Structures are given as C-alpha cells and as structure tokens.
Amino acid sequence: MKTRVTIYNEGVHEQTKENVRAIYPNGIHGALKEALETDEVSVSCYTLDTVNEITDEVLDNTDVMLWWGHARHAMVPDEVAARVRDAVLKGMGIVFLHSGHHSKPFRLLMGTSCNLTWRENGDMERLWVVNPAHPITQGLGRYFELPHVETYGEPFGIPEPDEVLFIGWYSGGEVFRSGCTFHRGNGRIFYFQPGHETFPIFYDENVRLVIRNAVKWAKPIYRVPELLCPHVKKPGEEE
Amino acid sequence: MKTRVTIYNEGVHEQTKENVRAIYPNGIHGALKEALETDEVSVSCYTLDTVNEITDEVLDNTDVMLWWGHARHAMVPDEVAARVRDAVLKGMGIVFLHSGHHSKPFRLLMGTSCNLTWRENGDMERLWVVNPAHPITQGLGRYFELPHVETYGEPFGIPEPDEVLFIGWYSGGEVFRSGCTFHRGNGRIFYFQPGHETFPIFYDENVRLVIRNAVKWAKPIYRVPELLCPHVKKPGEEE
Amino acid sequence: MKTRVTIYNEGVHEQTKENVRAIYPNGIHGALKEALETDEVSVSCYTLDTVNEITDEVLDNTDVMLWWGHARHAMVPDEVAARVRDAVLKGMGIVFLHSGHHSKPFRLLMGTSCNLTWRENGDMERLWVVNPAHPITQGLGRYFELPHVETYGEPFGIPEPDEVLFIGWYSGGEVFRSGCTFHRGNGRIFYFQPGHETFPIFYDENVRLVIRNAVKWAKPIYRVPELLCPHVKKPGEEE
C-alpha cells in the first residue's frame, strides 16, 4: 500500500510576496509534493485557506504529515491543532519544517515555548550529520551545505530530543540543533530546520533526501488507538 | 531565604464525601502543608474556590508548586493552567501528585494524553526504588509499602521520563512508573503516584519524605527568563 | 537478502544439568534457532566450546546477534567480547537474553555494573507492555504471562534506557524493567528478561514473537564504519 502523505503549507507568502512566488510558483507545498510523489507515495495538500478540511477522517488516512507555517500560526483553529496532536498520539508520523517550530501542533506536542533566536542575513548553513547510522541521514555525507538560509540560534526551547541528527553551523556564528527526533504517544516526530521561504531550499537535493527519509522513518508500522483510560477490572471480574 | 511552596488542592472531595473529610479534616492541602512547613519552608494553599488567585505574582514568588486535582480538572481555567506551565518553563519547580496526571498543567507540559488505566480495589502498593542515588529517594530503603491505594496501570501516556525513580508493584497484578522526573524549559517536574483521597496516604512518613525531598530537588537554583525569540544581530550590528 | 542471525548460547547447563537437558535437548540455541529460522532468516549457532570461532568475519556477516550466557561469562575471552562490542558500534544489532545482563559484551556496551537482584522461586511473571506502538511489542496484548520464571529485581544497574518496553510484575512482589532498548554507536540493543534455563520459556509463543520482532527491529538498515578519528583538514587543504 502507498505511503499517504498530507502536507499543510500555510501558503500566504507565496501570494503576498513576489520574491517568494518567484521561487515557489506552485507554493511550498507544490515543491514538497513534487519531491515526494512516486508510485509508492501519494500526497495531498492543504493551505491556510483549506485548513478546516483537515478532518479526523483525513488524518486517520494519513501516514505522515508535513507542516510548514510562519506568519499565520495563530489563524490555525485550535481544534485543528488539537486534532493533529491527537492523530500523532495515535500513531501518525509528522515532520515539522523550519518555522513550523512555532506552529500550534508542534507547541502542543512539545509542551514548551519552542522559542529560538533568529536572524535574516542570508548566512550559509553547513548541516553536520551527528548520527550517521540513522535512517533519516542515510545517503548523506558527513555534512551538506545550503548557501543561504535564515539563521536560527540556540537556546531552542524544546524538551531534550530523543536524538539530535543534525547540528547546523552558520557562517554568521550561530549553531542550532537543526534536526531532532521525538516520539510522543504512538507517533514519531521529526523537526528539520531548513526551509526559509525566500530561498529555494526545498529544491535542494540533500534537503529532499532528508525529507524523503524522514517520511519513511515516521510512517507508523501499525496503528494502535491511544488508550482512553480503560478501567482495569478487579481480580475476579471479567475483562 | 525560605523555600516558598504553593499548594493547589482541588478540595472538593473533602467537602462532598464524608469518608474523605474524616481522613483529611483540614483538606489534603492541610496535610501536605503540615508535612512541609518548617523554619526553612513556607507554604501557601489554594483550592478550586480560590484557583483564580493563582496569579503571575503568586507564581513568580513560588519556588515549588504541588498540584493535586481529580474530579474538577476541567473547572481550572485555561488561563491559570497556562500561567502555571509558563512559570515552570521560567524555572518554577512542580510536583504533580496522584490524579494530577490528568490536570491541565501536567497535560500541557507533557504534550501527551497522560492517560493510564486504574482500578479502585484497595490494593497494596510496594514502591521499588529504581534509582537509589537520586536526591528524591534519599533516606528510603529498597522499597516501601502503602497498605491501600488506588491502582494505576501501564501504559502511562507520558513522554519518556528523564529518570524513572519508582516502579510500583500492586497486589492485584499491575505495575506503574510511580515516580518520574522531567525537565521542561528551566523548570523541574516530578510526578508521584500515591495520594488517593480515600486513604490516609499523605500522613505516611515515606510519602512525606519523598515529597520533602522532591521540593528540595525541584527548587530552582536560579531563575532565568524563558527566552522570547530575541533577534540575533547581524555581524556588525550592535547587540 | 536473508536476515543473518548469529546465536551465542553458553550451552553448559544443557550438558551438566539433567533437568535443563530435558527441556532443551538441542540446547537453548536449538530452541531459539527453531523459533527464528525461516525462508527470510538464516541462523548460525556458537557455544562456549566454539566461542573463539566468533571472528570479525562472522560478525561482519551478521545482522543481529542473540546472546545467552550464565555460569561461564568469565570464560568468554576478552578479545571476543571486545569484537562483539565493536561490531555493535559498527551497526550489528544485538539481543541480550536473561542472564546475558552480566555477560562481558553487555557490560562493555553499558559501561555500568549491570547488577540486579534475583530470586529462584518459580514466580509467575506478568510482562506489561509499556509501549504498545513499538515494533518489538507488535502483536502482543496489554500483557502476557509466564507461569514460572527466575525473579529479577530492581535496581537494575544500567544506563537510562532509550525506551522501556516491558515492566515485569512477579507474584513474589518484585518489579523489573524486563524489556529495554539502547543504541550505541550505529547498533541497536535490546535486553529481554525472560529465559531462565530451568523453565521452557523459549518455547512460549509470546516470547518467540518478541524475539522475532526484536530481530527485525535490530537489523541494521545500512552499515557504516565506526569513525576512527579522521583528521579534519584545515580550510584550504584538500580532503
């Protein structure tokens, strides 16, 4: 059976900023879809305009979600954010990209501020592979570079990750835990730093490889319901 | 300077149930206050009736909070729960007791369902010390017993704890990670299973020792503000 | 390509104790081989008599190793133990069974005493599934039982595991982290408590399912050499 990917991309900058539209004429979601879609992987896309269509039914039929948002986090309804969190707890995988660190579902899942420091300066980022045996880093060398990115800096207000896979080095002097895994409930979570909208980052072959690997890694092996406080019978009672 | 402890105890069962009032005539908070208050430790108490008085000012002047709730989690206003979470992220320590696992602040901090299975059967619980070198287990033997408790069972829907300090063995056949530590932002969190309202658990000397140890452990060494996404200057800009 | 499993079973008790031989006429390794071998999985076996034949070549051609030892840990040569550790660091998966907790390779990989407390009393063990979404617990219910086991007790002198998958409840009153995962270098490690030689535990269908699941989980996705302190070139030098 195909891996079913659902992309949420805010999709606002592509409409309001000429330079972003020039890079992503079909939206960031369009570039991601193009990177992921194969005979093995089907992709559906939602933007802020259609965010309410991300129903439980859509999520129940999603193996892995990708989430990109930036300027309009607050406009995602609380119910949609809670729905996405609950789907992860039941087993759906999710990949948060770049400024998705401040999205409602990421903050709900982390329980922390998810704050960080940032600078828009067109820095070069060199992403070092900290864990070369992980499925998500498969096929990369010791590091790869992105010529221009938005700089993110520590401290990054997240819980201690299960695994730090990438640490980013920025030409301007910062460092960042640019690739982190978590698991919450039955679902797997990957946060990946690259993806600022004013640079063609989602066309980069290494970035695409990481995202493809992450989708494979985050796909649930099997789906179990989150336990809803089942009553444990007394000894002697029938279960 | 004294350690400043703030207790939230829902305080409903003590009013509505005769058998609970008989055990805790001064409320669960009264028993906890009695266990903690010394020349070194000052204690303030709040109940559901006064929950709105848990203001930012109160929290800024709290080193460690204790939280007990059960039947009325939903009646704690969202703003209060968010305030408590934010205080933890800034450095306040917090100890969640028993059914506090389903309280709003605990769920906000964990990001997961915090579900578990349970049974009210008056089981004996033997709490095994998994980490005998931890400050919270100092002064205990290899285990201690509580003759009657509410049984909690795995799976417990929490993120992987930093440390599992106690595993509970129940006479009816369950096990539970009965003492777990976490850190989120700048604050330390301890979850402790014992404390069902129909048993005199908060008079038990081992339980009191654990809670006193936990208060010492969770007290912030120093307070730093949670970083609010400070802008990183470009090289050359003044900071 | 087949998954290549290599079993080390000490194989002493089966020769020296009538009651063990009666249960495992073909050795514990024979029972494990029978449980694992399929069209997809090939199995090779070694015992203390042939332990020196576990060469680097054997390990380079092993996807996942199983290790059972008890009375003769000290007779496993240090070089063999170091070879096994190094193979794990390079990516080989390994499953340590029961008293393998005190084997040389496990202690080398953990860096701790790996001590525990124990009692031979024929207790019943109920193994609770703490993480129902993990590949290793796939296909199990909420718990399964073994009518007679050797009791192991906490504290278990291991580093904090990546994940606790099973907690054992013993009828005599102990608890134990009976299933734990770790990763070290590029390799995955699973420790599993059941397997005392005087009980027919390796014929139990749930135990066999767990071990089969663990082999699938521990199989390396791809093999990378452990980095041997490569010199990083100065900027300008050729790499």
Add this chain to the structure above:
Amino acid sequence: MKTRVTIYNEGVHEQTKENVRAIYPNGIHGALKEALETDEVSVSCYTLDTVNEITDEVLDNTDVMLWWGHARHAMVPDEVAARVRDAVLKGMGIVFLHSGHHSKPFRLLMGTSCNLTWRENGDMERLWVVNPAHPITQGLGRYFELPHVETYGEPFGIPEPDEVLFIGWYSGGEVFRSGCTFHRGNGRIFYFQPGHETFPIFYDENVRLVIRNAVKWAKPIYRVPELLCPHVKKPGEEE
C-alpha cells in the same frame, strides 16, 4: 565539610614541549588546582608518574575527580581505569576535560568508541549555552569565546547525553557538543571540550567558572554502595 577534588593530569606535554611548559609552568593540574582551591574546596593532584597512587582509598575520599590526558592514555593501568569507573558507579562525580574523551575511564563508562574528528588550526571556538537554567551554565551569558582552540568535530561517538549544555561553533566550520552530562550508576559525569595544552585555556575565567560549577553539580549528595547482586529472599524467608 570541604568538597574534595582529585585531579589527574597526564603531565607529559609540560615536560616534553617547551611551549606547553611556558603556558603551564606548574602543569595543567597546577592551573586547575589554582582555579578550584578555596576554603570550601581541597585539591589533590596526580600525574602519570603517580597514577598508581590513585587507590580505592583515594577515590573513596574524593567527591569529584577531574581527568585530563592526551598522549599517554594507554599507559594508565587498566586496574586504575577500572577503579575510577567503579568509584563513579558508587557515586563519585567526574569531569573529563578535552582529550580526556579518549581516556580509559571515559571509554569504559560510555561503552562506545568516543571517537571524534579534530584539527589543530588555532580556530576560535564560540561556546553557545544550550541550557541556560542548568547549574553548570550558571553565571555565563548566551555564549563565550576562546580565541584559539583545537577543533573537535562531529560525529562524537558517545551515547545520547542526558543533557547537551554547550554546542561549540568553530571559525573553521565545525560544530561539536562541547558540554555534555551523563549519569552512570550513582555518579554524575560531565564532559567539557576546551583544554588543549598549547593554549592558555585553563586560565580563562569562563572556563574556570564552568569547571567550578561542574564540581558543585557533580558532588554526590550522599554515597550509596553499588548493589552487588543481593539475593532477594523468597517470601517467608527472613531478609
């Protein structure tokens, strides 16, 4: 009672290399002793020449050990290394400095290769504080800089740390988890990257502050023996 610190410094470079002697006329241990000794802290020093004098009695009377080694790791006797590991498991704190990452006690405690990549180029290192609420980072700003260091690079072959406190940014383009905590058995471990012998790093005020903080943090609260597989009595037997 005073905090009792024991320093092991290999002490070879100070004898064989003029430039190192010029920086550390009293040895690296001399500089560290000077940084630590107060009315509250007593310091004893050992070098490779006296390494055999690091007996169990010395370790039993040590709260926190500092370990610096580089060229002569192999000459530290295995028994001394095992003794140090065992003291940590019993509760002694330990701080490994710089090239101590490849020392025998660190490798024994980690169970991994502890390999890394390195370059001697006089790079500037900027150490970012990843966890500003930790006792070890108390009193530092968001980062501090060392004008010339030996560059260390990822991947660093260690188990996932409990906490990453510092990430180093190097002017030549590398990153490194420059400050990491672990706990093993009853003891606390801190690894700290700075300290190359050809630069006056141990005179730097920020480095000294970190080491002083680490000594306070690693000091055992109380000492418990590592459990030596105590037999658990059968129910009914006397304990």
